[in-house]
Amino acid sequence: MSANYPWMRPRRRGLSFFCVIGSFSCLAILAIWYGMNSDRDYIHPILTQLLPAGHCACQTSTTFQCSTCVSCSESSTLQLSASPSWKFQYPRDARNEALDQTQCQAAFQGLFEDIARGERYWRAHDGGLVTDDLDDITIQPGMVRAFISQGHLHVVTARAKGEDHRRKILGVLSSIHRALAADRDRASRRDIEFVFSVEDKVEDVTNAHHPAWVFARTPTEEGVWLMPDFSFWAWDNPQNYIGPFDQVVDRIKRVDLPWDEKTPQLVWRGKPSFAPKLRRALIEAARDKPWGDVKQIDWDTGSNVLRMEDHCRYMFIAHVEGRSYSASLKYRQACKSVIVAHKLQYIQHHHYLLVASGPNQNYVEVERDFSNLAEKIEPLVADTDLAHRIATNSVKTFRERYLTAAAEACYWRALFDGYGSVWNSSVNPWSDRTGKERGLRYESFILLESPKMFEFTADTAMSGYA
Template identity: 60%
Template sequence: MSRVLSATPNRSTIPNIEFIFSVEDRVDDVNANGHPVWVYSRKATEESVWLIPDFGFWSWGHLSNDIGPYYTQAMDKVLATESELSFSEKEKKLVWRGKLSFAPKLRRALLDTARGKKWGDVKELDCSRKANFLSMEDHCRYMFIAHVEGRAYSASLKYRHGCRSVIVAHKLQYIQHHHYLLVPSGPHQNYVEVERDFSDLPEAMEHLLQNPNKAEKIANNNIKTFRERYLTPAAEACYWRELWDGWADVSRRDMGGNEVPGYKRGMRFESFLLLDSGDMLRFSFSE
C-alpha cells in the first residue's frame, strides 16, 4: 500500500476508507466473526473476506538471505539464472524443498510419491543446518517445480511462477489474490494440477516427459501470465487501487446494497485514545 501511495501523484483520486486486515495465515486464526476482513488467503467457502497480496511482494525480512528482501530482487536473480540456459537444457526432474512441520501429511505424500523416481528431486529442508538447501533461482534450473501448501497457503508460489518451468501443484484449498489466473488445461494452460494425495503425480510426470513441447508451452504460458504480467509491481499496484475503489463503494452501503445517507467515516482521534483493548475490539467488529 505504501508503494502505491508513494507512486500516486494525485492523492485525491484515492478514496477515504477504513478497513481491518489480518497478518495471519488463515481466516480461522482471526476473530472476524463473519466480518469482511482483508486477508492473504481464504478457502472457497470464506466469501466474506477480501484478498490482498501477501507481505512477500514487499519484503521477506528474516529470509532475505535465502530469497531476497524484495520480490523484484528475487526475480532479478531468476532472470540472471535463466539467461544462461534454454528450457531444453534444464534438468528433467521435479524439484521441491520445504519443511515437513507445515502440513506434514500433505508434504509427506509428495516425498513418498517421488521417492526413488528418476524424475524426482524432492527433499525435506532443514533450515537450522541448511540441509538440502536450494536457492530460489536454482529452482529455475529444473524443468518441473512442485508446489505444496503449508499451514495454509504457501507464499512461495509467486517465486516459483518466476521460473520458466512447469509448476506442478495439488488441488489447492487456499486461494490467494492471483490464483484465479491459474489455468490447469487447454491452450492457455500455465500449470499442472494433480490430486492432493499426489496419487496421479507419476502419470502426470511421465506424460510431461514424453511431451516436451507441451511442457515447454505450459512453462512459457506460466511466464507470460505471472512473471511478465500479473505478478509485476505495476499489476500489484493496479490490484490495490481496484480493491480500494471496490471497498469504498460497498462499505458505505447497507445489506440491501443501498447507500447509507449521511454516512460518517471513522471517529475522533481523542476518542480513539480513550479506548481500552476491549473497547477497541468491540468497536472494530461492531455491527
C-alpha cells in the same frame, strides 16, 4: 490366592486387557506425534496413512470456475472501457506503479475477480459496510486497523506478537502506501477504514464473515477481502534473506537456464512437518522415480537447501501448501518451469489466473494426495515440447504480467475502490473523545521504535502531542 478367590480372575483379565489397550494407544499416539513432527526423509507408509490431515483439510480443494481468466472480464463495478490506443508491454510497463484505472483494467483482466466477489457479497448480505462492522472485530496479534483519508494512510491500532508479525505488518502498510503514492488521483480518493490480518489463516484471528483484509481464504470464507501478501514488499527473516519480490525476479531472470539446459526432473524442498500428510504424500509419490528430486530440508545443518533461483534449473517445480497458503508459489512462477501443484485449498489474490488445461494452460494440477503425480509428469518428461509450452504460458501470465509491480499496485487501488464502493460510513480523522488525530500517519508509524509497534494505539501515541 486365585484358587481361594476365583471371583478375582475376570477382574484381573479385564485389567490386563485395559493395560494392553492403553499401551497400544500410547504407542499409537507417540507414533502419530513422531510422524507429524519429524522432518526425516522416510517414515513407514503405514504411519503416513495414520497421520491426521491436521491444518490441511485434504479432502477439500478450490476449483476456479473462471478457467479463462487470462482473457475474461469480471462483472465488477470497476470495469471501464479500455483505451484502444494503449496496451500493456513488458518490460516497459512492468514496474510502472502509476498506471491509471483504465490502463489497469486493460492490462490485468481477471486479476480483480475476488474484489468483485467481495463487492457482491457485501451488497447482498448487508447492503454495505459500516463502522460497526469494524468495531465488531477484536484486534488480535497480527492485526491492524487503519484508514485512508485524503489519500494518506493512517494507523489506528496495531498488534504484533514478535518481530515476525511486525515485519509483515510493515510490509503490508508499505505496499499500501506505495500504491497510494503512485496514484494520480490520490487527493480525490474516497476515504475508507479497514482492518487487515497478517496471520496465515482467517480462523486464527477473526470470524470468516467479518470484512477483514487477508492474504488467503477458503471458498467458504466469503466475508473477507483478499490482498497481496507481505512478501511483495520484502520477505526477510534472520535465517533466510530473500528480499523484495521484484529483486528476486531479477535474480531469477539472470540465472534462469535455457529450456534445453534444464534438468528434466521435478524439484521440491521443504519441511514435511509443516503439513505432514500432504507433504509426505509428495515425497512418497516421487521416491525412487528417475524424474523426482524431492527432498526434505534441515535448516539447522543446511542439508538439501536450495536458493529460490536454483529451483529454476529444473523443468518441473512442485508447489505444496503448508499450514495454509504458501507464499512461495509466486517465486516458483518467476521461473520458466512447469509448476506442478495439488488442488489448492486456499485462494490468494492472483490464483484466479491459474489455468490447468487448454491452450492457455500455465501449470499442472494433480490430486491432493499426489496419487496421479506420475501419470501427469511422465508424459511431460517424454514430451518436453509440451512442457515447454506450459512453462512459457506461466512466464507470460505471471512473471511478465500478473505478478509485476504494476499489477500489484493496480490490485491495491482496485481493492481500495471495490471496498470503498460498499463502504457506507464516513471516516473521521479526528477523535471526538481526545480532540486529537485518530490515527498516526504511516510516515510517522514506521519511525516508531519496534517495541512501540507491538501494542500500538493512536490515542496513546498522540497523547504527547498538544
